[in-house]
Structures are given as C-alpha cells and as structure tokens.
Amino acid sequence: MRRSRRLSVSAALALGASAVLLAPLPAQAAAPSPDAPSKVVSAYFADWDVYGRGYDVKDIPATQLNVIQYAFGVPTYDPTTGTASCGILDPWADYQQVYWTGDNTVDGVADDPNNLDQHLFGNFNQLQKLKAANPGLKVEISLGGWTKSTWFSTLASTPQLRQSFVASCIDTFIKGNLPGGGWPAGAGGAGAAAGLFDGIDLDWEYPTQVAGGNNDVGPADRHNATLLAAEFRKQLDAYGTTTGKHYLLTAALPAATSSTKYYELKDFSKYLDWDNVMTYDFNVASGPKASPNTLFTYDPRDPNASNMTWNTTGTVAYYLLNGVPASKIVVGVPFYGQQYLRTGSANHGLYTAFDNTGLDPNALDADLAPQPTYHALVDQGGYVDAAGVTGGAGYTVNWDLLAGEPYLSNPAAPHNLTTGAATVPTVIAFSSPRSIGERTKLIKALHLRGAMAWEISQDSDSHTLIGALAPVLQ
Template identity: 85%
Template structure:
C-alpha cells in the first residue's frame, strides 16, 4: 500500500482536479526518434464495419485533426490442419472490393470504375489511399486482432517458426499489399495492389495469458512470447524498410492499470514499439456492480475498484512510467462512447448505485438500448446532450464528477421504448466522455511530455467532431 501511494503521487494531475504533482523524470527512449515517425500523435481507429453501421465513410474522417489512423482489423490466422500461420483481411468487401458507383461517398468525389483494368483497390482501402494523397501528414496502420480476433495469437507467438511465418504473412498482406484476388470486381486485389497504403502495424492482442473472447490455448508463456513476437515484427519491418528506404511503424494496444504487467513484460515489450496505445477506458462496464464512470481521469474513492490507485488514467500513466516505459512512448486512450446504466437508484443522481440492464441489446446502435452508446448517438440522434457535453436534453441533466474528472447524464424517468423486457420508463445514468474530460487528457499529455492520445473510434464522435477536436492541442 505504501508503494501504491508513492505511485499515485508521482503523476502530474493537471486539469484542475487539485492534486499535487511530482512526476519522476521521463526515461529516455533506447532508440533515437525516427525522422518519419510522428513525434506527437493523435491517432484514432477507423473500423471497416463503420460503412455498414452509422454509414460513416473514409471521406468523413476529419483528417486535419489527427495524424495516424488505425484500421480495424486484420486477422491473425492459424490452420490446425496444416500448421500454417496467416494474416488476413477481415472483410474483403468493405476493405477493398466495394464499388463506389457515384462520387457521393468518395474522398475526391470520383466514382470507381470496375471496368478499368488498372484499378485494383476499391472500398475503404482505395479511399484511405486517396485520403493520404490529399493529406501527406497522415499515416495509416493496420491493427491486428482486437477483442474478437485475437483467437490465435497465443499459438502464433509460441514458436520461432510460427512467429516468423505470421509476421512475414502480415508484411506480405498489408505492407507489400499482396491482397487476395479472384473476387469481384475481377481486378480487385492481387500482388502489390495495396502497396504503400499501410505505414505500419499495430498489435491488438487482447490479451496474452487470457482466454478473453475465446483465445485458443492461452498460458503463462504468452507474456514472454508477446515480447518475442514484437521483436520479430520489429526485425522484419526493419529488414523490409531497408529495401524501401522507409521506417515502418510498430505499435500496440496495451491494457491499463496493473493488468498491463500481468499480461506483458512491459518495459521489454515496449522497446520494440514506436509507441504504446494505452487503453485507459472500460475501467467500469455494464457487467460491474454499480453505475460507474467508463474512464476515470483520477481516482474516486466511491468507485468499486478505488483501492487500486492505477484504476484511472493518471494512475495508469504513473504505473507505465515506473515500469520503465519512457514518457515519449505513452499514448493515452480515450473512448468516444459511454456506459449506459438502467434502473439505477436515486442517491447521487444514480451514480455509484446498483443498476439492472435487463432488456438492453449489445448489438444495437439504437441509443436507448445500447449499453455503450456513442457520443454521436447521445448528441446527434438522442439529443441527450449538446456537442459541448455541458447541457442536457430529452429529460437528461449533465453532472460533473470532480473526483473522477468525468461527466455523467442522469434522467430519473428516461424513456426506453426499445427495451425487450420490463417497463419502458426507468431511472438511467450514462457515463460519457466530453470535450472537457478529454481536454484533461490533452493537458496531461502536454504536461508530462507523453507521445499523444488514441481514440476508439472515429465514427462514434459527434457530427461536429467535438471529441477529436479536444485532442487538437497535442499536435499544435
């Protein structure tokens, strides 16, 4: 406990919460900054399924407000019958086969021409290529795995042969751009068809040693094997980069709090990365006991996990620093979505009271029944809050939690017409991120000399880009 108190005291808490700072000196990186690797980062995920869900297209990305896009997802694969590793696209249609018959949803207003024998990229990949051409500062990474596609990471990282095969396959598919052909349009894909699109690889292994969403054969060896896998990625990316004269980025999505060192050899793993994207969100979700903040900036003694002083953004940053990760490799994660809690109590406007989310639908984008409604849904569809995150609507009131440094919405009689069971009118709390709370992260990044910030994910921001705009000073 004494060590934990020192840990928390070492973080510079900025944003007016009133805690004193005595940050330890940031450790220098073991490698010199690479000229074409951005020294300050605002990065955000773009998911290939966004074109289906909200109808959010590459053209909608506010490219001037960030400098790195992480494309979700590439799929780590393994065939038990042949023992072969692979690295594949997730959705060929959305990724590189979907034809844009008009210019309405294209970056440059120019429609695709599937009869053109020289056009081999369609869909998101083609539009990302156009977006990069129009914004030379922009880099795009392919993110591998994620919560649902980390299935084979443990196997792929388990032997030198599989690590070599897997990394080589990822470089072939995404860096060299050798996409599968044989689909429609007939010219889509082929050797080198996506060459130059991706500037690097982001490892989203969730999580070494854990079953998580169904990972096969996880075990204690994963922790060290993850380091060996990162080393193999760095080795092969550098070797290929020597032939092209380009530095290829290598990053990873890493967990917050003390679990980061439970799953990873944090210092050693990070040595191979350009930066660490730290997922400082989902501290509390709808499977927890109380209606609590999704992402805390500082600790709140009322939080169910308050005894863990790393269970918040500031504490996590301190933990990373004390575990040997240089400040200039830390990228702070922010969510563009909230946590919705139904049938809450009345004390404290429902915050930190028991709740019952029966009847909600995790697969729904409808704001009143989504356990994790996006900021776009709260602002532009539900009218629950304005884009500034300060004024409520539709019966909701905005409150500020000064201890956690987070806002929340409360409505003692919220209408939920799409609930599958129970009364449609119930007390509701929605913990969410606002420009103000994201601004706290921006100040923290600048005060401690951190690398930047990362967001999940672009389509969840408001139409006015309120949340990504709050990260702007990082690049300024």
C-alpha cells in the same frame, strides 16, 4: 483518508511528474524516426463503419489527427496444416466495395469496376486518396482486437510460427499483396495495396488471458508477446531497408496494473514506436455499480478503488514507474459511454446498483445500446449538446468531481425495452470535450507522445471529441 474534492488537473500533473522522478532510469530511448510522428493523435477506423452508421473514409476529419488505425486484420492459424497467416477481415468493405458515384469518395471520383487496372476499391482505396490529400497522415493495420485475437498465443509460441506469421502480415498489408479472384475482376492482386499501410498495430487481447475465445493461452504468452514484438520490429526494419522507409510498430496495451500482468511492459515497449494505452472500460455493465467508463483521476467510491492505478493518471504513473518513457505513452480515450438502467436515486444514480435487462449489444440507438456512442447521444438522441454541457430529452449533465468525468442522469428515461417499465432511472457515463481536455493538458504537461481514440465514427457530426484532442499536435 477520504478526499473532499477531486484531484485537480495540476495535482494530477504533479503525480505524473513525481512518477518520472521516482521511476528507475530506463535505457536511453532511441530518438523517433523521421518517418514516425513525434506527436500523435490517433483514432481507430473500423471496416464495419460503412455498414452501421454509414460513416465513410471521406468523413474522417484528417486535419485533426495524424494516425489512423484500421481495424482489423486477422491473425490466423490452421491446426491441420500448421500454417500461420495474416488475413483480411472483410474483403468487400476493405477493398472490393464499388463507389458508383463520387458522393461517398474522398475526391469526388467514382469507381470503375470494369477497369482491370483499378486494383483497390472500398476503404483501402479511399484511405489511399485520403493520404494523398493529407501527406502527413499515417495509416496502420491493427491486428486482432477483442474477437480476433483467437490465435495470437499459438502464433507467438515458436520461432518458426512467429517468423511465418510476421512475414505473412508484411506480405499482405505492408507489401499490399491482396487476394484476387473476387469482384470486381481487377480487385486485389500483387502489390494492390502497396504503400497504403505505414505500419502495424498489435491488438492482442490479451496474453495469458482468454478474451473473445482465444485458444491455447498460458503463462508463456507474456514472454512470447515480447518475442513476437521483436520479430515484427526485425522484419519491418529489414523490409524498410529495401524501401528506404521506417515502418511503425505500435500496440494496444491494457491500463493499470494489468499491463504488467499480461506484458513484460518495459521489454515489450522497447520494440514499439509508441504504446496505445487503453485507459477506458475501467467499468462496464458487468460490474456492480453504475460507474465511469473512464476515470481521469482516482475516485475512492469506484468499485475498483483498492487499485490506485485504476484511472488515467494512475495508469500513466504506473507506466512511467515501470520503465516506459513518456515519449512512448499514448493515452486512450473512448468516444462512447456506458449506460446503466434502473439505478438508485442517490448521487443522481452514480455509484448505485443497476439492472440492464433489455439492452441490446447489437443496437445502435442510444436508448437500447449498452455503450451508446457520442454520435448517438448528441446527434440521434439529443441527450446532450455537442459541447457536452447541456442536457436534453429529460437528461441532466452532471460532473463527477473526484473522477473528473461527466455523466448523464434521467430519473424517468423512456426506453424501447421489451421487458419492464416504459421509463426507468438511467445513468450514462460518457466522454466530453471537457474531460478529454484534461487528457490533453496531461499529455502536454508530461510530454507524453499523444492520444488515441476508439473510434472515430463514434464522434459527433461536428467532431467535437477529436477536436478536443487536436491541440496535442500543436
């Protein structure tokens, strides 16, 4: 029967609580290591942030989160030699970029490229400084992602490749042995980044699935992913016995029923400190209707409404029912929206057909980006205030009562498109402090591990979205 109103937060919490009661009892989860935070607010920081928005490490609001996931390290395989390795995505941004003045540094101290004893520059150096100023802060290296998961299937396919790949990742990022020979002359070298990374985050997107050009995918990936996680846990623990430290192992995992399609979810998760569940991109511009990017609760009008887990509360319940302890579930939230052009007029354009011709996936401006950031909506376009309540520039803030999500609508929004009319009806589904606050309540009520955001540079200048997650740490 079609519901007349949105599932309330209290009802959503009851759904999750019921899932806990109905779930088969998992094996007793080991208590979190003293080195692993018991509550988590984590956010990705991408190495390219210093280029696009000009967002530097110093801009990260380190008092409002306790884990940074650095994107990305690159799983690599050489078919000619059969060699597995774990590489640097952008050496310049990562550890070679010189900060000539203190304006963009964490501590106000400029780099000295002529100092051969300075082996870290760029983001890695600034992250070290950020950790020094915030002793409880953890930094993980995230491996793969949508475009760099190319070789995961191959690297996970045999014991020998798993062992050598994991050893390479630990050597490069945990032991900090970076390539040298570039400029500045002192940059990189043995142990240059030692102590920077507190663990590894696996972003294999996705086992058994061709994502951004993955090679050699197949049904065996599902079990091989578990074996790969086991190998990471084994080698991280072994190295930890030599340093007296517990190294984190986490993973970015899919939402809804796709989680068990791609992963042996319970078995895979037991090797992790926690699961970063990507409860977003439920709807994207390849879908049939202008729909929420992330849904908090079930909406029968959604194009994927036949799947009851296709929302945040449904996904959390599904993870619990599949044996993942609440203490390992970290709920993902997007700091960006989904933009839909040439929508219909019904329901302010939500759940109507659309045509996104003319949008540019490489654009940073709100009027051209298919997935505009909250920063672009608030600080650049002025479409909405930082509180996510009041619209501007012709946009109205609406609330989807069923999904528990905000969206912007403008019946005649101007766009710098090269084709079509100068103004078109537009809908932008986005995250706001109110919708993120619902996640915070869910996390606290069900004693979940915490929240994760993609990604920190996409927040408003006033950090309102990460601020809505900060109470998780209290």
